Amino acid sequence: MPKKNILYAQSGGVTAVINATASGVISAARNQSELGKVYAARNGIIGALREELIDTSVLSNEVIAGLKYTPSGAFGSCRYKLKGIQENREEYERLISVFKAHNIGYFFYNGGGDSQDTAHKVSQLSQEMGFPITCIGIPKTVDNDLPFTDNCPGFGSVAKYVAISTLEASLDVASMCESSTKVFILEVMGRHAGWIAAASALAQKRSGGAPHIILFPEVIFDEEKFLDEVNKAVKQHGYCVIVASEGAKYADGQFLAQMGSKDAFGHVQLGGVAPMLANLIKSKLKLKYHWAVADYLQRAARHISSHTDVEHAFALGEAAVKLALENKNAVMPYIKRDSSSPYRWHIESVELSKVANVERTVPPEYISENGFGITEACREYLAPLIEGESYPSYQNGLPLYVRPTFTMLEKKLEQEFVIR
């Protein structure tokens, strides 16, 4: 019997280091005689359904090594959540058909909570259908909201970007505030969890105190208390730096920047907390302000990725291969912290059934009493995650990111699958 192949798929919002995980998977699997080839789904699970599979075995070792330094999803990702098996069995059966057609024995799904859930379901159904697939979920999400794992690959790099950007912008505002901008607002990602916003607090020791206010999704927005705090900071320091999570919300659950549109997972699409707060400050406090919205720049900023984060991402890719070789099914490898200072960690694994649909937000003991900052415990947790730089190579002033040329597998199934 020919050796079973691996199908690797990227899912959901991409990060600065998800390709480092791909690099870990592919380089580890190449060295294993028991394994077949590593295929990558084009555009995530959509490509698996459409039988659009990329043969990574033709990519050079240099390209695979270069993936460790390249942001985005090199094979394409997608926002597409499989429905429950009861609601749409057809999709799962199609996946199994594709797996069968290409002798795939291992499915590595690299994503957040929704993806772990999908990997779990695929594992269950494949057994039911008599073509058991070893399904392994590999964690990834800048939101840092998965349970069990100490942190999620992608987060450490966003955290570093946000901490550095906050430090740099704070020095800028401090030098201008006497006659110009008094309030600076930076909007960061984090729909339901304020981990990214929290990371901006790591700038405080270097900046002399900024950011002065952090808005978390976990803390109900109180307009009056917020405006008081802005005034206090401006009086005390001459300026105020605010880092606002996109998910900051009012007591009734309404987001500060509700935009009405929804993404493919049915989540409300956010954006615009910063201009909303700027308008508030303008009308109520009459202070001169500036605002920035980092959006994709933060999660794609491979040029300033955390070395710790890159190492995590790569190691988790390698670990997935190791788990596959041990025939561990329906599990997710994760980062287990041994100590914070010095930072020590190793990899363990947990059953997908325990991971799926559990969201880890910033706990109350990590948020300062006034709701606008972080505690020492949170600082101790976050600090090691931004440690170390992992610079890409440069040519002509720009990073040498790889953009692999795809060699697609020939389709074997008669039917096309149409994504609805």
Added chain:
Amino acid sequence: MPKKNILYAQSGGVTAVINATASGVISAARNQSELGKVYAARNGIIGALREELIDTSVLSNEVIAGLKYTPSGAFGSCRYKLKGIQENREEYERLISVFKAHNIGYFFYNGGGDSQDTAHKVSQLSQEMGFPITCIGIPKTVDNDLPFTDNCPGFGSVAKYVAISTLEASLDVASMCESSTKVFILEVMGRHAGWIAAASALAQKRSGGAPHIILFPEVIFDEEKFLDEVNKAVKQHGYCVIVASEGAKYADGQFLAQMGSKDAFGHVQLGGVAPMLANLIKSKLKLKYHWAVADYLQRAARHISSHTDVEHAFALGEAAVKLALENKNAVMPYIKRDSSSPYRWHIESVELSKVANVERTVPPEYISENGFGITEACREYLAPLIEGESYPSYQNGLPLYVRPTFTMLEKKLEQEFVIR
């Protein structure tokens, strides 16, 4: 007679490398036996008027060297333009009194066009008043809009940041566009000149073509043509990346994102082109979009400064000292390009009278025929300016930027000066 001192002042919006110029001035002046001390005005010209002067001679060589790697204005900057001598002679006379009181013989004003104009006026009046000051303007502005100089210190680093950010975000969108975001908009600085927006085009060779659309202040915004171009890019590539200058405007001169408020120079304060374009794309094309506004992050991003830019900034500081020693009055040192490939340059100087109030925008021969891109000539001009990395040192995952402790000179004048 005691040796004459230098007064150095930072002006206008700060940059990632204005402190490198300060570092160049101070380190060059320290080695000159003919010169007294270097004083720095606290918060720019406001500090000079208030007699708030910082003694830089007590700062260690390590701190001065560290300034080369530190963004923002270490001594404080300001947005405060002196009026014409006829309108407000009092301010100029006050400056001369402060210069007399502290035996200042040289005034180095580090700023954009307005500052060169002020330095020129101070030079004229000081002669009229019988206390001649050698006034030297040192160029600085991320807008890159000063005449004579090949480029303005601060611009190369913003250009590099914007090119890298555009590259990274473009890879991100490319990997998600099959099922998610189709249009990404990045708003960058550049009120009247589109140099920063133009620099995003340097990403094109690495990104496979993005950005697809650049909006310049120099090109009148045509909604229909713009929407057609967005549609074309999405059809051809699956996605569209847009880099919009904050100064993009309609045929009637109205900014796309007029916000109504004005800064201290009387300029309209901008912000919000990106969300405005996003709304347009949403309502007219019904495409899924994301947008980012880089704002201060771009001009403060010392972590990814251009080495070329840092070298320019430092060398211009040194050159100012050399000009002072040669008693060249009312001049500005500038970068003269000798060749583009390889990039070679040297420093020359020009009379301030020729610099003041001349604005250099992106010329028509640098903008592509359809108005949405740059020409090869522009690419050749821009490419060397982002060359080389100049990384700061890091500790605990964050850059080691210096924040000097200020030793203020004792005030000698009886009268306080109140800024109106």
